[in-house]
Amino acid sequence: MTAPNAAATPGRAAEEQRQPMLRIDLAAVASNTRRLRARCPRSAFMAVVKADAFGHGMSDVARTVRAHGADRLGVATLGEAHALRRAGLTGPVLAWLTAPHSDFEAALQDDVEVAVAGVEHLRAVAGAALSTGRTARVHLHADVGMARDGASPEQWAELCGAALRLEAAGVLRVVGVMGHLGCADDPDDPHNRQGREAFDVAVRQARRVGLRPRHRHLAATAALLNDPRSHYDLVRVGAGLYGIDPTRRAGLRQAMTLTAPVAAVRDVAAGTPVGYGHAFRTDRPTRLALLPLGYGDGLPRQASHRAQVLLRGRRRSVVGLFSMDQIVIDAGDDPVTPGETVTVLGPGDAGEPTVEDWARWAGTLPHHLLTTLGGQPRLARRTLPAPPPSPSASRPSASRHPASRHPADLEIPA
Numbered sequence: 001m002t003a004p005n006a007a008a009t010p011g012r013a014a015e016e017q018r019q020p021m022l023r024i025d026l027a028a029v030a031s032n033t034r035r036l037r038a039r040c041p042r043s044a045f046m047a048v049v050k051a052d053a054f055g056h057g058m059s060d061v062a063r064t065v066r067a068h069g070a071d072r073l074g075v076a077t078l079g080e081a082h083a084l085r086r087a088g089l090t091g092p093v094l095a096w097l098t099a100p101h102s103d104f105e106a107a108l109q110d111d112v113e114v115a116v117a118g119v120e121h122l123r124a125v126a127g128a129a130l131s132t133g134r135t136a137r138v139h140l141h142a143d144v145g146m147a148r149d150g151a152s153p154e155q156w157a158e159l160c161g162a163a164l165r166l167e168a169a170g171v172l173r174v175v176g177v178m179g180h181l182g183c184a185d186d187p188d189d190p191h192n193r194q195g196r197e198a199f200d201v202a203v204r205q206a207r208r209v210g211l212r213p214r215h216r217h218l219a220a221t222a223a224l225l226n227d228p229r230s231h232y233d234l235v236r237v238g239a240g241l242y243g244i245d246p247t248r249r250a251g252l253r254q255a256m257t258l259t260a261p262v263a264a265v266r267d268v269a270a271g272t273p274v275g276y277g278h279a280f281r282t283d284r285p286t287r288l289a290l291l292p293l294g295y296g297d298g299l300p301r302q303a304s305h306r307a308q309v310l311l312r313g314r315r316r317s318v319v320g321l322f323s324m325d326q327i328v329i330d331a332g333d334d335p336v337t338p339g340e341t342v343t344v345l346g347p348g349d350a351g352e353p354t355v356e357d358w359a360r361w362a363g364t365l366p367h368h369l370l371t372t373l374g375g376q377p378r379l380a381r382r383t384l385p386a387p388p389p390s391p392s393a394s395r396p397s398a399s400r401h402p403a404s405r406h407p408a409d410l411e412i413p414a
């Protein structure tokens with residue numbers, strides 16, 4: 001974490017005057033974690049920190065969410081899981097997207113749980129368990145309707161049978177069964193019910209062959225907020241931690257803010273063409289303000305002609321096509337001067353656009369913009385720490401989750 005250091009760092013205003021600046025507010029991540037946690041009191045909570053925690057900095061976020069109530073961490077790749085261990089993160093970590101030829105020995109040495117979607121895959125994990133002498137902890141991954149990752153219904157029985165044999169041989173333990181919903185953003189979509197039913201079938205089949213998965217997990221952010229029936233024993237929550245709220249009612253707070261200084265201003269006449277292709281012409285005499293960031297810094301060029309920023313407390317339009325390194329703001333009659341700070345996106349407190357606004361202007365998802373902006377090497381970055389957790393936020397999970405104390409006592413719908 002980049003701790004504020006009064007001696008070594010200039011003040012916030014000075015930093016923002018100097019360069020485009022990405023700020024990560026870990027207090028927002030902490031508060032989102034607590035709010036989301038409170039929405040699933042009977043389930044354990046896996047915080048999803050893949051893709052560098054959606055661009056927010058994986059190790060900082062992982063430490064924050066663990067301190068504020070997350071029981072486990074989830075990532076897509078083994079590389080991400082190893083990075084968490086290297087950063088000193090302890091506790092359960094699941095990596096759900098591995099290929100059958102991945103280095104499962106290294107995964108086991110690092111005490112990483114893996115999701116498995118096929119028999120070949122399972123055998124590879126078992127081979128690594130034999131060669132390392134460590135018992136693998138696996139989650140069987142069922143495709144419940146996305147035709148993406150996860151075993152198909154046709155492959156499921158064979159996968160469960162193979163897993164049981166390897167479990168009986170002491171090579172691995174099936175600690176979870178997972179699925180993922182494709183349409184959970186829309187609570188009225190009938191595919192959600194179908195996905196839940198397919199998941200119940202998969203869990204029943206697993207139990208029928210004799211497996212006793214402790215963690216049944218299906219819900220991500222949207223299902224967590226929209227449908228308690230999807231919570232099962234564990235929820236896997238990514239987007240919501242960073243303030244993406246599919247319901248718009250959960251009181252989550254965006255953790256990322258992007259500002260940029262005005263690099264130059266010019267007063268122009270009506271009819272002045274702006275930027276490449278002269279794709280915009282001013283409709284009145286106006287002041288144009290230049291910002292030193294563009295699509296080379298992760299701003300989506302598709303938002304040209306639609307995007308706005310906050311300048312002197314007012315929304316102002318970005319005009320002309322985005323360039324790689326610069327965008328132009330129509331400041332109207334505001335007497336804006338170089339060095340003033342413009343908020344490109346933020347939590348919306350002062351009326352600035354949010355990442356959801358930008359996603360709409362660009363025809364993409366907020367997830368896409370957060371991961372893109374968070375990975376930009378040219379953007380200066382500052383991470384603001386979260387307050388220490390209250391004692392109740394860091395209680396051990398077993399005291400809150402009956403299911404995690406009684407692994408064999410799972411309630412499976414008939």
Ligand SMILES: Cc1ncc(COP(=O)(O)O)c(C=O)c1O
Pocket residue numbers: 048096180219220221222236237238239240
């Ligand atoms: C398998 C899986 N589970 C959980 C998540 C977290 O989803 P969300 O960010 O909507 O909470 C993702 C994210 O893409 C995922 O792929």
